[in-house]
Amino acid sequence: MVSPETSDSKPSQNRRPDAPDAPDSEPPKPVPTRIVLAMQGVTKSYPNGRVALRGVDLMVPEGDFVFLVGPSGAGKSTVIKLLIRDELPTKGLVLLDGRDLGRLKRRDVPKVRRRIGVVFQDFKLLPNKTVRDNVGFALEVTGARAKDIAPAVDRVLRVVGLTGQADQLPGQLSGGEQQRTAIARALVHNPRLFIADEPTGNLDPVISWEIIQLLLRINELGVTVLMATHNAEVVTAVRKRVVALENGRIVRDEVGAAYHRED
Amino acid sequence: MLGFIAFSVRRAWHGFWHNGLMSLAATATMILMLVLLSGLIILRTGLEATISYVQSEVQVVAYLKDSATPQDVAALETSLQAMPEVSSVGYLSKEKAYQDFLARHPDEADVINSLPTNPLPASLQINLADPNNYASVATYLNKQPTVDHVVNIKQTVDQLNTVINVLQTGGTVLLVVVGLIVLFIVVNTIRLAVVARADEIEIMRLVGASDAFIRWPFIFEGALVGLLGAGVTIVLLFLGQGPITSFLSDYFKVLPIEAGATVGRDIALTVLGTGVGIGILGSYLSVRSYLIR
Ligand SMILES: Nc1ncnc2c1ncn2[C@@H]1O[C@H](COP(=O)(O)OP(=O)(O)O)[C@@H](O)[C@H]1O
Ligand SMILES: [Mg+2]
Numbered sequence: 001m002v003s004p005e006t007s008d009s010k011p012s013q014n015r016r017p018d019a020p021d022a023p024d025s026e027p028p029k030p031v032p033t034r035i036v037l038a039m040q041g042v043t044k045s046y047p048n049g050r051v052a053l054r055g056v057d058l059m060v061p062e063g064d065f066v067f068l069v070g071p072s073g074a075g076k077s078t079v080i081k082l083l084i085r086d087e088l089p090t091k092g093l094v095l096l097d098g099r100d101l102g103r104l105k106r107r108d109v110p111k112v113r114r115r116i117g118v119v120f121q122d123f124k125l126l127p128n129k130t131v132r133d134n135v136g137f138a139l140e141v142t143g144a145r146a147k148d149i150a151p152a153v154d155r156v157l158r159v160v161g162l163t164g165q166a167d168q169l170p171g172q173l174s175g176g177e178q179q180r181t182a183i184a185r186a187l188v189h190n191p192r193l194f195i196a197d198e199p200t201g202n203l204d205p206v207i208s209w210e211i212i213q214l215l216l217r218i219n220e221l222g223v224t225v226l227m228a229t230h231n232a233e234v235v236t237a238v239r240k241r242v243v244a245l246e247n248g249r250i251v252r253d254e255v256g257a258a259y260h261r262e263d
Numbered sequence: 264m265l266g267f268i269a270f271s272v273r274r275a276w277h278g279f280w281h282n283g284l285m286s287l288a289a290t291a292t293m294i295l296m297l298v299l300l301s302g303l304i305i306l307r308t309g310l311e312a313t314i315s316y317v318q319s320e321v322q323v324v325a326y327l328k329d330s331a332t333p334q335d336v337a338a339l340e341t342s343l344q345a346m347p348e349v350s351s352v353g354y355l356s357k358e359k360a361y362q363d364f365l366a367r368h369p370d371e372a373d374v375i376n377s378l379p380t381n382p383l384p385a386s387l388q389i390n391l392a393d394p395n396n397y398a399s400v401a402t403y404l405n406k407q408p409t410v411d412h413v414v415n416i417k418q419t420v421d422q423l424n425t426v427i428n429v430l431q432t433g434g435t436v437l438l439v440v441v442g443l444i445v446l447f448i449v450v451n452t453i454r455l456a457v458v459a460r461a462d463e464i465e466i467m468r469l470v471g472a473s474d475a476f477i478r479w480p481f482i483f484e485g486a487l488v489g490l491l492g493a494g495v496t497i498v499l500l501f502l503g504q505g506p507i508t509s510f511l512s513d514y515f516k517v518l519p520i521e522a523g524a525t526v527g528r529d530i531a532l533t534v535l536g537t538g539v540g541i542g543i544l545g546s547y548l549s550v551r552s553y554l555i556r
Contacts (some may be wrong), residue, residue: 110468
């Protein structure tokens, strides 16, 4: 299912033969790390002529926690849309587990999406379904058997700590609880990659911290996490890998960094 | 597969009832349009009945020589009846022609009575299966020694054909135009109902639902709207059947019109097929734009 980097046959992958992102400062990891996602020379221009990304190179090894930061309009959401194959790159390669998303067949797209959990600033919950049904929805519409749904939903609700709210509607929940419902839904397919596009953008600082703690825990469970954010305080405090975008270019890629450059 | 169908039907059913207002709007539009369409079809049926009635009334009249014996006339009638172009043959004797004339023109009784003999000829009235075949019948009659002359109806037939063509073409064009308008309106109402649920579709795509899982519930839902719309329309038509029939037979007093069982069944089937068809088409087209590019 997952092609290790070494077995990848695409020559372009070999442009960076060693994994430069394996940092010295992090606790030692098994050395030939699998690359969960890679972008190589990615340029994206939208049909209206707007160029959102210019020559972006990014590699994220399995188990990483990456903050994607930058001012609004820098291209963070575009990176995410490319990773979930909502958009296709104009130039360059987007690889997920070594698979070229640009050459993915249409009918294989859903299968790839099931291996990525994704949440957004605006939770995207169905207002007339309970927490339980919102989470179960992700399984229901991907053809899961009815008897498998309830246990899987219970499991992820426990992970996000919403067992007690399972039968409430999104309208009865706080913003943080709604986002945790969305996170539970994103986890229910057991994704190897978890992507969050400004997940705390609508939440106050305390609740934002809870969400970050939750994402850190998910990362500890072995899930690779990529989070686009504006939240300088959180990024600086957590000291994880920071990839900074500006005007569609990566201007900084540092491990254990702060939100802003510290020279 | 069975699970998939069960899933789609269940989702369609929920989708229909959980979005009551949109479903109601789509169904009401569907009903309105189907009633319009079936009204037009009924009118067209009436028009066709009128046309074939008028066509059946077209007669070739052959005046007979006074020398023709009853045996001659009977033989001619038999041979005419054997022709496939002929639907029926009527005989008008000299005496009856005279009576008819008097009845129609009482003022001229003096004139006609002053003549030494009855000047009016006996005649055969031949009804045709198709008025366009009058020529072969006329040619045949002209060759008969007992026939004096045949009334030339070429002009009448031509004029009738022109009128019929105009009416039939007009009716068909109207039906097609209204059909397209109905299609457009219903498809767009269904599109509105689908657009209202764009969020739901987006979520389905994000969590990795395949095109089939997204599309089929909506197609079943469209079929449900069509089925419901057609059902209500058929009930309305059934309730309106009495008044419609009496209106039609009042309007076309002379016509032997019966909005018979087969007409009713054909219209019901058309309404059902159109409703379900447009419902499915509308959903298919509306959902398509939301699927993976
Ligand atoms: N669908 C789109 N069509 C056209 N331009 C877009 C579209 N999405 C984003 N853009 C443009 O691309 C640039 C990057 O946008 P985005 O990736 O959303 O940035 P960010 O998430 O960092 O705020 C912006 O200039 C934005 O206006
Ligand atoms: Mg954004």
